Every structure is written in structure tokens, then in C-alpha cells.
Amino acid sequence: MQVTVDIVIFTIQSGVLKVLLVKRGAPPFVGRFAIPGGFVHEDEALDQAALRELREETGVADVYLEQLYSFGDVGRDPRGRVITVAYFALISADRPLRADTDAAEAKWLAVGQLPTLAFDHAKIIDYALERLRNKLEYTTVGFQLLPEKFTLTELQEVYEAILERKLDKRNFRRKLSLLRILKPLPEYRRGGQRPAQLYRFAAARFEKLRDKGILFPF
Amino acid sequence: MQVTVDIVIFTIQSGVLKVLLVKRGAPPFVGRFAIPGGFVHEDEALDQAALRELREETGVADVYLEQLYSFGDVGRDPRGRVITVAYFALISADRPLRADTDAAEAKWLAVGQLPTLAFDHAKIIDYALERLRNKLEYTTVGFQLLPEKFTLTELQEVYEAILERKLDKRNFRRKLSLLRILKPLPEYRRGGQRPAQLYRFAAARFEKLRDKGILFPF
DNA sequence: ACAAAAGTGTTCGATATACACCCATGT
DNA sequence: ACATGGGTGTATATCGAACACTTTTGT
Structure with a gap:
């Protein structure tokens, strides 16, 4: 029996949630898009295999990665x-993909407008999306989709893109400020109209809250 | 590469959460307890393999079963x-296990007092327990551990055994009655002191609530 | 009659939601 | 000056947590 890892890699680009897909160059499903993945080596753990594939496809290493679910129907691979074993990963929009090797055929596609995919990958993406939406509501995975410094509006847009609904700006900000997991920086994002305060995620503070059982309410 | 399914099967006996374990008769780990499982056949889906193992070990078929997580560290099997691919299952206390075949060496052990287990099975049980506790709070899996007819006190004891804390009787009952997912039966459980009203789970009603996004609050 | 478990309401604090205007900057 | 997005507070409804006594039966 053969075992692969496949990785649903999400990012947000201009307020739209996207998945990284690669166009298949070999059968089966030549020409179709698939999520990146490959066979697990004999001497590597599942998580390591996922990390390796992620690095090979995107060139990035320190990203959020978690195991999603294992798909093993009999006819799923001709x-x-x-x-x-499917994984899902979140990478921030500011990280450029490596442009070399197979990445030539790698593309970010909006999750709402996917073509017909290879294998059972549409099902895997659906599952990943559901997991992402759930996790967004009680964890801090949302921050993984942003660069280290971000504005509150940018953070809110991440939530709105994933949850597919508008959030109230005042309520959103109040909740965040009560949680005290954001650290304001002495810097502002300029370029729009009024400059916006930049923040960074104060992970240490969050760990403490999580240990106390306090969750992230969205 | 070889693929197995292993199943963490929970039940509640006299208010204590227990796991089904089998004593290994062949190497590796002879004499140690392990969770039931076995190799996935070439022509069966993962879920089918899990169902088959469950049936072989317990003789029961229509139980709650869900995939838990896949464990694939390099050294986990000598x-x-x-x-x-680990699964977890819930079976109600009123179902007797089959007494034949390998079940001779199968035992229910309290999750709080497990001996040293074979393989990485202690880790798998920990993970299953965490999942069970989480699911208890926003789904109706709790009912799977009870027979079709049960009293409110019995249901509360299931929650208390799994969550390992006392719940307030009045709050517990009020929440349930607001959800309207229980149907009172024209029967009473006698044998204690005052007879207790019997209920059954109204699954259809629950499906509607879940579709509306209303969750199960404990 | 007494012991044991079943059953039942109210109060209070915390949290979620709805909602509108002023501010700082670029053009 | 005006257009654009940044920033801020209050009122109300809902939900969860704390808390004690009466009822019905078996012995």
C-alpha cells in the first residue's frame, strides 16, 4: 500500500482566500490542477514528509501546518x-513562492472558483476549508495569514474573507483589545489615507490565555 | 509501507469512562495491552477497515465511529x-461484547488507570480523550454512550464522567429542555427511590438545529 | 418516619450584537 | 474642500453560573 501526503496551502491575496494548486504534468489527470503532495519516504515521519513537500513546493519552512484527515477510499487513485494523509498550511501573503522548478506550474486560485481538480482533491479542500473556518473561531490561526506587522483592518479582512461575512469594526476591535494579544507598534502603515497603527501578535500572551482555557471568540 | 487502523473504543460503566483494550498474544509487545486494530486490506476503504475491526473485536456494528488522526512516526512499530489511521468509537454500556474468539483477552479498563500500553497507543488514547471532551461540548456524541432509553441523571453522569467535573443539575436540565432534542417517554425507571422519567434522543430534531448552526452547549 | 434520588426558578454577571459619528491624512 | 479609510462608546439582549428546597418513592 502506498502512502502520500497532500497539503492544502491557504493564503489571502487582496482580501480573497486562495489555495495553492499545481498543474499535473504526468498521468493520471494530466493537465488538471491538484494540491501539492507526494509519497512518504520510508524513513520519514508523516509530519516531516508534509514539511518536505511544503518546502519543495513553496520554498518556505516556518509556516503553520497541521494534519487534516486521511483519505483512503479504494478508487481514489487510478x-x-x-x-x-492530508495536511493544511497557512502562509502569509508577503512571502513570495520560489519561482524555480515545479513551481512554474503552481498557481494561487480563489477557493470560490476552483476548476475540476485531480483525484479527490476537491473533497480535501472542502474539508480543509471547514477546518479553517472552525479553527478561526477559537484559535489564533488567523494571524498566520498575515505578515508580522499588520493593521487591524487587515486582520479583520482576513476574518471576513474566510468566514465570508462582514464583521462589525467596533466589536471586532473591542474583542481584540480585551484579549490583549496584540502589541501596538510605534509605527504606522502609510499609503492609504489616514495612517493606520501597526500591530504584532503577542504569542506569549496568547499561550497564557489558552492555558487558562480562554478561547478566541469570533 | 504498511497501513493499519486502530480504534479507541469508549464506553461508560458505573459512571467511569473505559477503553477497550486487548492483551497482545504475539510479538511485539507480547502481554501488553493495546487498542484493537489491524491491517487495512487492499480492497477496503479506511472507514470500512475500521468498521470491520470494530465488528471483529466487539461484535457490534451500528456504533458511533469517526476518524481521529494518523500516527506515522518512524519508530512506532518495531x-x-x-x-x-486511528479511529474512535463510542458504544453504549448496555451492549455486551461478544465473548468468543480473541475477545477472550479483551478488557474494559478505566482511562484514568491504564497500564503501560503497546506501541504509541497511550498517545493515541490521550488524543482520543481530548477529542471526545471537545466533541461533547458542541455535539451530541454523549448520547452514543447511553442505551436508547435513559434518565436525565444518567445523561448527566455521562457528561460528568467524561469532563471530570460536576455539573449543576438545574442548569443541565434547563439547557437540554431549551434544545428540545429529548423526547420524554411514557415510562419511568424504577428501582431507585423516586422513579425517574425516561427519555430518548430525538435525532431528527437535532439535525435541524445543527443545520441552523445551533450548537450543543456544555 | 426517614433516607434517597427526582424534580424545579430566580438572580446576577459576562458576553455578543446592533448601531453612528468624528479624525487624520492624501489629493 | 472633500474623499477615504482609521478610530471610538453605549444600550440591549442573550447566555452561562451560582444557588436550595419540595416531591415521590422504597425501606
Whole structure:
């Protein structure tokens, strides 16, 4: 039996949630888009295999990565019996993908407008999306989609893009300020109209809250 | 690469949460307890393999079963590279296990007092327990641990056993009655002192609530 | 009659939601 | 000056937590 890892990699670009897909160059499903992945080596753990694939496809290493679910229906790969352990990853929009190697055929596509995908990858993406939406409401994964410094409006746009609904600006900000997990920086984002305060995520503070069982309410 | 499914099967006996474990009769880990499981056949889906193992070990078929997580560290099985897709199952206390075959060496052990287990099975049980506690708070999995007819006190005891804390009787009952997912039966449980009203879970009603996004608050 | 478990309401604090205007800057 | 996005407070409804006594039966 063969085992692969496949990774649903999300990012946000101009307020739209996107997935990284690669166009297949070999059968089966030549020409179709698929999520990046590959076979697990004999001497590597599942998580390591996922990290390796992620690095190979995107060139980035320190990103949010978690195991999603294992898909193992009999007919899911025409080549034979292959079960896949799916992962999902979040990377911030400011990180450029490596432009070399197979990445030539890698593209960010909006999750709302995906073409027909190879294998059972549409199902895997649906599952990842559901997990992401759930996690957004009680964890801080949302910050993983932003660069280290960000404005409150940018953060709110991440939530709105993923949850697909508008949030109230005042309520959003009040909740964040009560949680005290953001650290304002002595810097402002200029370029729009009025300059916006920049913040960074105060992870240490969040760990403490999580240990106390205090969750992230959105 | 070899793929197994292993199943953490929970039940509640006299107010204590227990896991089904089998004593290993063959190496590795002879004599140690392990959670039931086995190799996935070439022609069966993961879920089917889990159902088959569950049936083989317990003789029961229509139980709550969900995929938990896949464990694939390199050294987790001394025989070679084996990754396992772990499942967790809930069965109600009123169902007797089959007494035949390998079940001779199957035992229910309290989750709080487990001996040293085979493989990485202690880790798998920890993970299952965490999942069970979380799911209890926003789904109706709790009912799966009870027979079809049950009293409110019995239901509360299930919650208390799993969450390991006392719940307030009045608050517990009020929440349930607001949800309207229980149907009182024209029957009473006698044998204690004052007879207790019996209820059954009104699954249909619950499906509607879940579709509306109303969750189960404990 | 007494012991044991079943059943039942109210109060209070915390949290979520709805809602509108002024401010600082670029053009 | 005006257009654009940044920033701020209050009122109300809802939900969760704390808390004690009466009722019905078996012995």
C-alpha cells in the first residue's frame, strides 16, 4: 500500500482566500490542477514528509501546518491503492513562492472558483476549508495569514474573507483589545489615507490565555 | 509501507469512562495491552477497515465511529514502517461484547488507570480523550454512550464522567429542555427511590438545529 | 418516619450584537 | 474642500453560573 501526503496551502491575496494548486504534468489527470503532495519516504515521519513537500513546493519552512484527515477510499487513485494523509498550511501573503522548478506550474486560485481538480482533491479542500473556518473561531490561526506587522483592518479582512461575512469594526476591535494579544507598534502603515497603527501578535500572551482555557471568540 | 487502523473504543460503566483494550498474544509487545486494530486490506476503504475491526473485536456494528488522526512516526512499530489511521468509537454500556474468539483477552479498563500500553497507543488514547471532551461540548456524541432509553441523571453522569467535573443539575436540565432534542417517554425507571422519567434522543430534531448552526452547549 | 434520588426558578454577571459619528491624512 | 479609510462608546439582549428546597418513592 502506498502512502502520500497532500497539503492544502491557504493564503489571502487582496482580501480573497486562495489555495495553492499545481498543474499535473504526468498521468493520471494530466493537465488538471491538484494540491501539492507526494509519497512518504520510508524513513520519514508523516509530519516531516508534509514539511518536505511544503518546502519543495513553496520554498518556505516556518509556516503553520497541521494534519487534516486521511483519505483512503479504494478508487481514489487510478494507479492503485494509495491512501493520503492530508495536511493544511497557512502562509502569509508577503512571502513570495520560489519561482524555480515545479513551481512554474503552481498557481494561487480563489477557493470560490476552483476548476475540476485531480483525484479527490476537491473533497480535501472542502474539508480543509471547514477546518479553517472552525479553527478561526477559537484559535489564533488567523494571524498566520498575515505578515508580522499588520493593521487591524487587515486582520479583520482576513476574518471576513474566510468566514465570508462582514464583521462589525467596533466589536471586532473591542474583542481584540480585551484579549490583549496584540502589541501596538510605534509605527504606522502609510499609503492609504489616514495612517493606520501597526500591530504584532503577542504569542506569549496568547499561550497564557489558552492555558487558562480562554478561547478566541469570533 | 504498511497501513493499519486502530480504534479507541469508549464506553461508560458505573459512571467511569473505559477503553477497550486487548492483551497482545504475539510479538511485539507480547502481554501488553493495546487498542484493537489491524491491517487495512487492499480492497477496503479506511472507514470500512475500521468498521470491520470494530465488528471483529466487539461484535457490534451500528456504533458511533469517526476518524481521529494518523500516527506515522518512524519508530512506532518495531516490525518496520507502519502508519496507523486511528479511529474512535463510542458504544453504549448496555451492549455486551461478544465473548468468543480473541475477545477472550479483551478488557474494559478505566482511562484514568491504564497500564503501560503497546506501541504509541497511550498517545493515541490521550488524543482520543481530548477529542471526545471537545466533541461533547458542541455535539451530541454523549448520547452514543447511553442505551436508547435513559434518565436525565444518567445523561448527566455521562457528561460528568467524561469532563471530570460536576455539573449543576438545574442548569443541565434547563439547557437540554431549551434544545428540545429529548423526547420524554411514557415510562419511568424504577428501582431507585423516586422513579425517574425516561427519555430518548430525538435525532431528527437535532439535525435541524445543527443545520441552523445551533450548537450543543456544555 | 426517614433516607434517597427526582424534580424545579430566580438572580446576577459576562458576553455578543446592533448601531453612528468624528479624525487624520492624501489629493 | 472633500474623499477615504482609521478610530471610538453605549444600550440591549442573550447566555452561562451560582444557588436550595419540595416531591415521590422504597425501606
